[in-house]
Amino acid sequence: MSREKRIMKEMQAIKEDPEANIGLQFVNEGDIHLMKGSFLGPPGTPYEGGKFMVNIEVPMEYPFKPPLMKFDTKVYHPNISSVTGAICLDILKNAWSPVITLKSALISLQALLQSPEPNDPQDAEVAQHFIKDKESFNKTAALWTKTYACAHLQGEPADVDEASLYGIDNALIEQFMALGFTRSKIIEVVRRLGIKTMSPGDNETVNKILEQLVR
Amino acid sequence: MSPRPEYVSDSDSGLDVFSECHSFEEPSSTNIEILSDDSEFDFSSGDYSEEEDARIENATSELESGSLLKGSKSGKLEPLGPPKLNYGCLTTDQIYQIMLSRLKALEPVLNRTPEDIIVLLQKFGWNEERLLECWTDDDNGVLISCGLKPKDDIKCERGIKEVRDFVCPICCESGQTEAFSLECGHEYCLDCHRHYIQDKLGEGKIITCMSCPLALRNHDIDVLTGTNSSQKLMLSSMKSFIQKHSSHYKWCPFVDCNYVIQIGNISCLSEFPRFHASPYVICDNMHKFCFRCSLESHDPGDCKVADQWVKTAQVESANLNWVLKNTKECPKCGVNIEKNGGCNHMTCKSCLFEFCWICERQWADHGGSYFECTRFKKEDKNDPQESKSTLRKYTFYYRLFSEHENSAKLDWKLGQTVEQKVRALQETTGLSWIETQFLPESIRVLIEGRTTLKWSFPVAFYSDASHNLTKIFVDNQLLLVTAVEDLSQLLQIKEPRKIVEKKLEFFNKSQFVKSRERALIECGRDLLCKGICCPQK
Numbered sequence: 001m002s003r004e005k006r007i008m009k010e011m012q013a014i015k016e017d018p019e020a021n022i023g024l025q026f027v028n029e030g031d032i033h034l035m036k037g038s039f040l041g042p043p044g045t046p047y048e049g050g051k052f053m054v055n056i057e058v059p060m061e062y063p064f065k066p067p068l069m070k071f072d073t074k075v076y077h078p079n080i081s082s083v084t085g086a087i088c089l090d091i092l093k094n095a096w097s098p099v100i101t102l103k104s105a106l107i108s109l110q111a112l113l114q115s116p117e118p119n120d121p122q123d124a125e126v127a128q129h130f131i132k133d134k135e136s137f138n139k140t141a142a143l144w145t146k147t148y149a150c151a152h153l154q155g156e157p158a159d160v161d162e163a164s165l166y167g168i169d170n171a172l173i174e175q176f177m178a179l180g181f182t183r184s185k186i187i188e189v190v191r192r193l194g195i196k197t198m199s200p201g202d203n204e205t206v207n208k209i210l211e212q213l214v215r
Numbered sequence: 216m217s218p219r220p221e222y223v224s225d226s227d228s229g230l231d232v233f234s235e236c237h238s239f240e241e242p243s244s245t246n247i248e249i250l251s252d253d254s255e256f257d258f259s260s261g262d263y264s265e266e267e268d269a270r271i272e273n274a275t276s277e278l279e280s281g282s283l284l285k286g287s288k289s290g291k292l293e294p295l296g297p298p299k300l301n302y303g304c305l306t307t308d309q310i311y312q313i314m315l316s317r318l319k320a321l322e323p324v325l326n327r328t329p330e331d332i333i334v335l336l337q338k339f340g341w342n343e344e345r346l347l348e349c350w351t352d353d354d355n356g357v358l359i360s361c362g363l364k365p366k367d368d369i370k371c372e373r374g375i376k377e378v379r380d381f382v383c384p385i386c387c388e389s390g391q392t393e394a395f396s397l398e399c400g401h402e403y404c405l406d407c408h409r410h411y412i413q414d415k416l417g418e419g420k421i422i423t424c425m426s427c428p429l430a431l432r433n434h435d436i437d438v439l440t441g442t443n444s445s446q447k448l449m450l451s452s453m454k455s456f457i458q459k460h461s462s463h464y465k466w467c468p469f470v471d472c473n474y475v476i477q478i479g480n481i482s483c484l485s486e487f488p489r490f491h492a493s494p495y496v497i498c499d500n501m502h503k504f505c506f507r508c509s510l511e512s513h514d515p516g517d518c519k520v521a522d523q524w525v526k527t528a529q530v531e532s533a534n535l536n537w538v539l540k541n542t543k544e545c546p547k548c549g550v551n552i553e554k555n556g557g558c559n560h561m562t563c564k565s566c567l568f569e570f571c572w573i574c575e576r577q578w579a580d581h582g583g584s585y586f587e588c589t590r591f592k593k594e595d596k597n598d599p600q601e602s603k604s605t606l607r608k609y610t611f612y613y614r615l616f617s618e619h620e621n622s623a624k625l626d627w628k629l630g631q632t633v634e635q636k637v638r639a640l641q642e643t644t645g646l647s648w649i650e651t652q653f654l655p656e657s658i659r660v661l662i663e664g665r666t667t668l669k670w671s672f673p674v675a676f677y678s679d680a681s682h683n684l685t686k687i688f689v690d691n692q693l694l695l696v697t698a699v700e701d702l703s704q705l706l707q708i709k710e711p712r713k714i715v716e717k718k719l720e721f722f723n724k725s726q727f728v729k730s731r732e733r734a735l736i737e738c739g740r741d742l743l744c745k746g747i748c749c750p751q752k
Contacts, residue, residue, distance in 0.1 A: 002385075002386030002387060002388055002407075005386065005387040005388065006385070006386060006387045008387075009387045061414075063385055063386075064407075064410050064411060064414055065414075097425050097426070098385045098403075098407065098411055098425050099384065099385065099401075099425045099426045
């Protein structure tokens with residue numbers, strides 16, 4: 001009933017405010033059920049320069065039920081699943097209120113990129129990386145932004161090495177490749193253990209990785 | 216009788232106590248006769264010297280703990296148990312009244328309207344102490360955090376107001392003439408408010424303005440969504456009330472039962488563990504459960520045994536469960552058989568072999584008076600791996616436990632259908648309601664008997680198998696099994712006319728199950744009191 005009117009009005013409001021750099025389109029014209037939203041990565045973060053696409057599903061009960069939002073662009077962020085793009089954000093769940101609009105929800109996502117909440121993670125591997133080594137995390141997140149979120153600038157996405165995609169030190173992988181293990185196997189194990197780099201002579205870590213590799 | 220001298224020499228002093236207890240009922244009987252009466256053994260076959268011995272020991276051990284015994288009017292022996300529990304079964308409406316009365320008590324202290332106090336209590340999860348604590352610290356802060364006082368100046372009055380050229384920001388519909396807002400001035404149309412409130416009523420939390428933390432009072436909710444809708448909110452808020460006051464109140468744990476049990480004398484709850492007894496309560500739907508652990512009746516085990524058993528079961532039995540729930544093969548011809556009735560006396564449809572579902576041996580082997588399949592045989596005496604044998608022992612008892620659990624469920628289903636049939640008979644032949652009540656009663660006894668039997672296996676599992684009392688306990692188990700199976704078989708009769716004919720048999724068998732059940736519970740408690748059954752092994 002009122003859902004159409006409200007969504008049309010929200011679209012209008014976004015068009016009237018180009019400064020905010022928020023995009024919102026229907027996936028199929030005339031179907032208000034599925035939409036695609038976009039926003040720019042907040043400046044001063046590893047997400048800067050990227051354009052992030054979000055799949056939006058508007059439920060029948062909208063605006064009394066929250067819209068279902070999921071990142072279409074791959075994002076390296078503690079509160080966003082690096083695999084599925086699922087988002088852990090309270091206003092999209094129990095803290096939803098009918099006064100929140102799709103625009104304000106997208107702005108909240110932008111704010112989430114700015115201030116991650118690693119203690120309430122959606123992606124444990126990423127969150128661990130964030131807590132353990134912030135600098136390395138920032139590098140990886142920036143690489144993901146460059147690889148996945150800058151397609152609108154370059155056209156074709158560049159081919160990126162899997163190891164650097166997960167912020168894993170290349171020297172570490174080469175050390176184990178010298179022992180005869182395959183690159184993909186090493187990356188899989190090291191990711192599972194949450195190890196990104198290794199100081200020379202750290203036999204304990206070496207043994208831990210070897211133990212998993214030979215299993 | 217040969218064991219008699221032994222018995223006398225064993226407990227000379229106890230004899231007096233024993234005969235005293237019975238003297239007003241059967242003053243002329245000899246001791247041995249009383250014994251037989253009391254334990255209601257039915258030994259038709261000649262070979263019973265072993266059991267007789269065990270029974271004598273049973274009696275003597277009861278006598279040794281003579282201080283625990285007292286004579287009741289019926290002449291039965293009852294241990295001096297924990298104090299009687301005073302409790303009531305309340306409906307949700309009654310709980311609501313109690314909540315209101317607690318609220319009234321706070322009124323003079325907080326000096327706010329009852330509606331505000333409801334909001335405060337909801338915010339504090341019905342924890343009155345914490346509310347009062349915070350209130351004395353900073354009453355203004357509490358009011359603001361609960362949304363009872365706007366932070367900024369009051370912009371307008373709360374309530375429904377007439378508006379012109381109003382476009383609701385939620386639904387974007389124009390041309391409406393009425394809107395609602397609180398003091399904050401966030402106006403939305405009535406339809407949107409209703410929709411919003413309806414969604415929130417089930418959450419049991421404060422409903423705030425859609426834009427700010429200002430709280431809607433029950434009155435506002437009723438004004439918007441119609442009278443009594445705030446009661447729905449109260450119902451969901453009741454859950455947190457009961458949770459907060461769980462020492463006094465407990466929901467009946469049975470599925471779809473909405474009764475709440477309130478304990479009057481909670482101080483006596485602490486008395487129960489000392490006697491290895493559990494505070495059982497029965498709700499108005501006849502659901503019996505333990506107030507302490509919210510499990511079904513788990514006699515003869517105490518809460519500790521039940522708790523330990525349930526915990527072990529959770530860890531060990533995930534796989535086991537799957538295996539046990541599947542069919543069994545006929546021991547003779549190997550046809551797969553699914554058990555769809557409560558009785559454990561199975562007849563293979565294919566080869567007509569009659570066998571016991573539990574031990575998978577020929578039914579006739581069990582005989583009339585001797586039923587052996589609840590006794591765990593130590594076949595793996597030479598097994599070097601202790602843990603493996605413990606697991607096997609556990610598996611054995613768990614299997615029995617779940618067999619009886621399943622049987623009780625099936626009995627219940629069976630009871631439902633038989634009851635319907637009797638109802639039909641009642642209509643056709645004009646039997647009165649009261650005349651047919653023996654049937655639901657015997658089903659109730661059967662299920663209770665099975666429940667006791669079921670929970671006796673954990674007790675047996677945790678007991679020292681070499682002790683004589685444990686052997687007596689197992690014998691008691693066997694007797695209850697026989698009694699329960701007999702009654703269960705009687706309930707298999709599908710013909711309503713036959714059921715009515717066998718009314719007396721129903722009555723007798725039920726009574727027998729009851730008395731066997733009592734004996735088993737007593738014996739189990741004895742095991743616990745003497746420390747023979749010890750779950751922390």
